[in-house]
Structures are given as C-alpha cells and as structure tokens.
Amino acid sequence: MKKFVCIKNAVIFAFTLTTLQTIWFQSMIWKSPRNIKSVMEQQSSKKILDIPGVEIISQSGPDVISKSTVNVTDSAVKDTRSTDETKEGTTNTAESVHENFRRTDAANNAESIHENIKSMDGTSEKNPTYTTESVHQNIKSTNETSGSRTNIVEGIHENIKSTDEPNKSTNNITETADKLIEMSALTNTSTNNITENTDIDTENTNFELLSSGETWQYNPGVILDPKPRNRLIKSILDSLDELYKKRANKSREQLGLNGAMMFGPDFYTQPMDLFKNSDWWVKSKRLPGLLVIGVQKCGTGALKNFLNAHPNMASSPGEHHFFNTFYRESHVDEKIKLKDQILDVYLPSMPKTAENVMAFDKTPEYFDMSDPLHIYRMNPRIKLIIVICDPVRRSQSSYAHHYSAERYTESYLKYAISKNGSVNTEESFIFRGRYDKALERYLAIFPREQILILDKAYFKTHPLLVMNQVESFLNIPKFFTRYMFYYDGKYGYFCLAYTPWGFRGGCQGKGKYNTHAVLAEDVVKKLQLYYKPFNDRFMDLAGSEYQSLIYQDINGTEFEKHTLWNSKYSNTYDNTKTVAF
Numbered sequence: 062m063k064k065f066v067c068i069k070n071a072v073i074f075a076f077t078l079t080t081l082q083t084i085w086f087q088s089m090i091w092k093s094p095r096n097i098k099s100v101m102e103q104q105s106s107k108k109i110l111d112i113p114g115v116e117i118i119s120q121s122g123p124d125v126i127s128k129s130t131v132n133v134t135d136s137a138v139k140d141t142r143s144t145d146e147t148k149e150g151t152t153n154t155a156e157s158v159h160e161n162f163r164r165t166d167a168a169n170n171a172e173s174i175h176e177n178i179k180s181m182d183g184t185s186e187k188n189p190t191y192t193t194e195s196v197h198q199n200i201k202s203t204n205e206t207s208g209s210r211t212n213i214v215e216g217i218h219e220n221i222k223s224t225d226e227p228n229k230s231t232n233n234i235t236e237t238a239d240k241l242i243e244m245s246a247l248t249n250t251s252t253n254n255i256t257e258n259t260d261i262d263t264e265n266t267n268f269e270l271l272s273s274g275e276t277w278q279y280n281p282g283v284i285l286d287p288k289p290r291n292r293l294i295k296s297i298l299d300s301l302d303e304l305y306k307k308r309a310n311k312s313r314e315q316l317g318l319n320g321a322m323m324f325g326p327d328f329y330t331q332p333m334d335l336f337k338n339s340d341w342w343v344k345s346k347r348l349p350g351l352l353v354i355g356v357q358k359c360g361t362g363a364l365k366n367f368l369n370a371h372p373n374m375a376s377s378p379g380e381h382h383f384f385n386t387f388y389r390e391s392h393v394d395e396k397i398k399l400k401d402q403i404l405d406v407y408l409p410s411m412p413k414t415a416e417n418v419m420a421f422d423k424t425p426e427y428f429d430m431s432d433p434l435h436i437y438r439m440n441p442r443i444k445l446i447i448v449i450c451d452p453v454r455r456s457q458s459s460y461a462h463h464y465s466a467e468r469y470t471e472s473y474l475k476y477a478i479s480k481n482g483s484v485n486t487e488e489s490f491i492f493r494g495r496y497d498k499a500l501e502r503y504l505a506i507f508p509r510e511q512i513l514i515l516d517k518a519y520f521k522t523h524p525l526l527v528m529n530q531v532e533s534f535l536n537i538p539k540f541f542t543r544y545m546f547y548y549d550g551k552y553g554y555f556c557l558a559y560t561p562w563g564f565r566g567g568c569q570g571k572g573k574y575n576t577h578a579v580l581a582e583d584v585v586k587k588l589q590l591y592y593k594p595f596n597d598r599f600m601d602l603a604g605s606e607y608q609s610l611i612y613q614d615i616n617g618t619e620f621e622k623h624t625l626w627n628s629k630y631s632n633t634y635d636n637t638k639t640v641a642f
C-alpha cells in the first residue's frame with residue numbers, strides 16, 4: 062500500500078512537473094509570438110529601426126566587437142564619435158523573462174548598469190567650443206516668454222555654451238574584475254548625418270550627442286550572468302537544447318504537431334536556439350527610443366496605457382519630467398552637465414528592458430516646457446509623439462484636473478476670462494493650448510519624420526487604427542487588434558480590454574475622466590476665435606489638418622476655411638520642408 066502511495070505520488074509529481082514545464086514554454090511563446098518573430102528577424106538580418114533615409118550597417122552578436130555606421134541622407138549635422146560600452150550580462154531565468162514581458166519598473170542593478178554605461182562616455186573631456194549661433198538665434202526668434210513661463214531661450218543659449226563638447230573617438234574595451242563573467246564589448250563608431258533641417262546651422266553645429274540613438278536596438282553581446290543560479294539555468298537550457306536538436310530535423314507533420322499552433326510555429330523545430338543564442342531576454346536599462354511629449358490633457362495617458370501593453374514597449378513609471386525639471390536652465394547655471402544628469406537621474410529610472418523592447422517616457426510638459434535640444438543631444442534619432450486636442454476642451458479638462466486637485470477654487474470663467482471680457486492669456490490652462498510655438502521649436506531641431514502627431518478626436522473613436530499607426534511609426538511589430546479595446550460607456554472612451562498574456566486591461570483611474578464645466582456658447586466662440594490662428598499655424602507647420610483644430614459654427618460650417626500652406630506664415634517657416642503624415 063505504502064509502495065502504491067509512493068508510486069502514485071511520484072506519478073503526480075512527474076505529471077505536475079511536465080505540466081509546469083509545458084505551461085512555462087507555452088506561455089513564453091504564447092505571450093509574445095510577435096516578439097519572438099522580431100527577435101528572430103533581428104538575429105537573422107539585424108533589422109533595425111527604420112527612419113526614412115537612414116541606412117544602418119551593423120554586425121553584432123555575442124562576444125563580438127560590433128561596429129555600426131549610421132548614415133542619414135541630406136546631412137546637416139555631422140557628428141562622429143565613438144563610445145565604448147561594457148555591460149554586465151544578465152542571463153535571466155524564466156521568471157525574469159516573464160518579468161520582462163510584464164515590464165515592471167525594477168530599479169535593481171541600476172547602479173551597475175549605470176556605471177557601465179557611464180564608462181561609455183567616460184572618455185569625453187570638458188572642452189566647450191560650441192558655436193551654433195544660428196540655432197540659438199533661431200530658437201530665440203521662435204521662443205515665447207509669456208507670463209510666468211520660464212525663458213527657455215536663455216537656457217538653451219547657456220546650455221549650449223556650457224555643455225557642448227567636441228566629439229572624440231576613443232576605443233576602449235573594458236574588462237570587469239569578475240572572472241566568472243564572460244563579457245564582450247560593443248565598440249560603436251557612428252557617423253550621424255541628420256536629415257536636413259532648415260533651422261540647424263550646417264556649418265557650425267557640433268553637438269555633443271550622448272547616444273547615437275541605438276540604445277534600444279543594439280545588444281552589446283553580453284550573455285553570461287555571474288549569478289550561479291542563472292548559470293545553472295543556462296546549462297540546463299544548453300542540455301535541453303541537445304534534446305530538442307534531435308527533433309529539429311523532423312517536420313511539424315512528422316512530429317504530429319500540425320494542430321498545435323498554440324506552441325507557436327517554430328517552437329518544436331528550432332526550440333532552444335531561440336533562447337540560447339539570442340540576447341532577447343537580457344535586460345538592461347536603456348534610454349528611451351520614444352518620448353510622448355504632449356499635449357497635456359489630450360489623451361496621452363491612454364496612449365501610454367495602450368502602448369505599454371505592446372510587448373516591444375516599456376514605459377518609465379508615471380511621468381518622468383526629466384527634461385522639464387531635472388534638466389532645466391537653472392541646472393545649466395549650476396554647471397550640471399546634461400550627460401551626467403541623464404546618466405545619474407534619467408537612465409536609472411528607466412525600466413530594465415530586453416534588447417528588442419523600446420523604453421519610453423510620457424511627459425506632456427516636454428512639449429511646451431522643455432528644450433528640444435536637450436532631447437536631441439540625448440538621442441538625435443529619438444521618436445516623438447504629440448497628441449493634440451481641441452484647445453478649448455483641453456482648457457476645460459485642465460481646469461477640471463486642477464479643480465479636483467484643489468489648486469483652483471473659483472469657477473472656470475474666473476480664470477479663463479479677464480474682467481474686461483477678453484480671454485485671459487496669462488492663465489496657464491489657456492496659453493498651453495497654443496501649440497504652434499512648441500511645435501516650431503521641435504521642428505527647428507528634429508526632422509518632421511521623427512515626430513508623429515495624433516489627434517485625440519480620432520484617437521478617441523479609432524484607437525485601433527491609431528495604435529496601428531503608432532506601430533508603423535515606431536517600426537515595431539503589429540500587435541494591437543480590435544479585441545484589445547472595448548468601449549466603456551461609463552467614461553465614454555475606449556479602454557484596454559486584455560492582452561494575450563492576461564487580463565491587465567481596464568480604463569485609467571477616475572481622475573483621468575473629469576466632468577467639464579459647461580460653457581456658454583459665446584464663451585466657446587470667444588475661445589475658439591482666440592485659438593484659431595494658433596491652430597491654423599500649427600497645422601501649417603505640421604503639414605496636415607486635424608479635426609480637433611478646425612472649428613465649426615453652430616451650423617456646422619467652418620469659421621473660415623483653413624488652407625494648408627497659408628501664405629501669411631510662409632515667411633516664418635519653409636513649409637516645403639515638412640512632410641505630411
């Protein structure tokens with residue numbers, strides 16, 4: 062009897078073990094079929110972020126020194142630099158792979174990675190020789206100082222003077238002390254020729270670039286982890302690999318797996334190679350490849366929520382506000398260098414991500430309260446998304462937000478309309494609805510192709526199409542389907558239903574759906590007339606029209622037909638240089 066119980070227990074134990082293993086592998090594949098596809102793509106062809114006009118030639122992989130050359134056509138800015146990067150490898154366990162896909166914002170190991178990445182720029186010396194008068198002048202001419210707003214012009218000017226450095230080329234391959242760690246280094250020699258931009262001085266511009274924009278696409282090739290547990294897991298995977306290799310020559314039909322699509326198409330035929338030879342599970346702190354820069358109260362939270370569900374995207378927690386708080390003009394006065402701030406403050410706050418996962422930060426204040434040049438210096442090829450919305454509705458939303466936080470106690474009208482009946486342009490929830498200047502400042506620094514402008518009106522009604530557009534823009538695998546969104550009648554918005562790795566959907570917190578003050582028709586009209594010229598100018602600069610920015614009267618007729626390429630602005634901006642999306 063005792064023997065029978067023992068056997069029974071052994072059978073149960075074996076069965077449980079097998080089931081768990083199956084579930085584990087299945088979940089890995091099931092959870093991220095596209096992710097794996099993109100990993101394999103990456104392995105085979107090293108396909109990297111496609112920016113129009115960018116050609117990237119790269120060789121990289123485990124234990125190799127990889128060189129990359131980035132050539133962007135129509136060069137206006139030239140920067141040659143070399144970075145040397147030595148990163149500690151992390152071979153993750155199954156758990157940590159799961160962790161990775163859940164994209165928790167674990168801060169552990171930040172220090173060591175920070176240190177490693179710090180060494181990347183450790184060779185730069187102080188040598189301020191910056192002379193971009195024209196950029197300075199240009200930004201000066203377009204910048205607006207209004208009411209309590211901080212004057213960014215001076216900051217840019219000061220910053221350029223104090224922090225810019227000539228580029229240096231140095232190749233270092235650092236060895237870590239830990240003998241257990243097998244390591245490799247990435248020596249990355251990049252030549253960036255940024256797409257022609259009317260506002261950057263082609264002659265004198267010599268930016269210090271913290272990164273060449275490849276932080277998330279490249280894996281430095283470090284594989285082994287010093288942790289004994291992880292090494293053990295790796296050795297188990299290696300031995301399992303042998304087992305699976307025997308099956309590799311057999312077709313799916315021979316294995317009788319035709320119907321077993323739930324395991325993913327390649328799991329049985331090229332199983333462990335995928336895990337063993339790939340770096341996709343090695344997580345590191347990476348600088349963002351995307352910033353959602355605004356506009357405040359235009360649905361940026363929903364965009365972040367949706368995007369965060371994508372297996373190739375991972376946001377930093379909350380809103381970081383790095384470029385509008387940690388690194389602002391005041392810091393420039395204190396001679397705090399942008400590079401140091403990015404490495405000391407910004408990078409450690411990023412989520413640890415695998416190589417094919419793009420970190421991103423959504424902070425609406427980047428649009429109108431920070432300096433695009435700082436962002437450019439961190440990553441000249443960073444992608445930027447701006448969600449715009451009707452500035453009148455935005456002002457209501459912003460007021461409601463402040464009111465509920467008890468920052469405002471009076472009625473909307475008390476703040477929005479001055480005593481003489483005109484629009485109170487000093488009020489922040491009013492003037493922040495003027496989008497044109499902020500866009501102009503970004504276009505003075507970044508090529509239009511790097512900026513995606515979304516309209517909240519369309520985003521609200523067509524979340525799937527917008528998210529698909531975002532996927533194309535970011536050049537990440539298509540992931541969103543219509544089943545991932547549901548319409549929530551309570552809030553009147555689409556919310557995230559679920560992702561293939563579990564129910565983690567739902568709407569945002571209640572604070573995101575505020576009841577608006579009801580405005581009288583004449584007030585709405587007054588505000589619309591105030592915003593109209595700024596809206597029109599924004600559309601001219603963007604090279605596209607947006608439903609939210611075209612006002613109609615009560616009969617549904619547009620106030621005054623907005624025409625693209627409005628000649629009255631042609632003296633301030635060369636419209637022919639913009640690209641319509």
Ligand SMILES: Nc1ncnc2c1ncn2[C@@H]1O[C@H](COP(=O)(O)OS(=O)(=O)O)[C@@H](OP(=O)(O)O)[C@H]1O
Nearest residue numbers: 357358359360361362363458521554555573574575
């Ligand atoms: N799915 C979806 N699509 C479009 N818009 C949505 C969505 N979900 C929420 N919202 C609306 O977004 C408004 C809040 O914007 P933000 O998230 O940008 O606010 S914040 O700046 O981060 O505080 C806020 O607008 P108002 O309702 O007008 O206040 C939200 O209702």
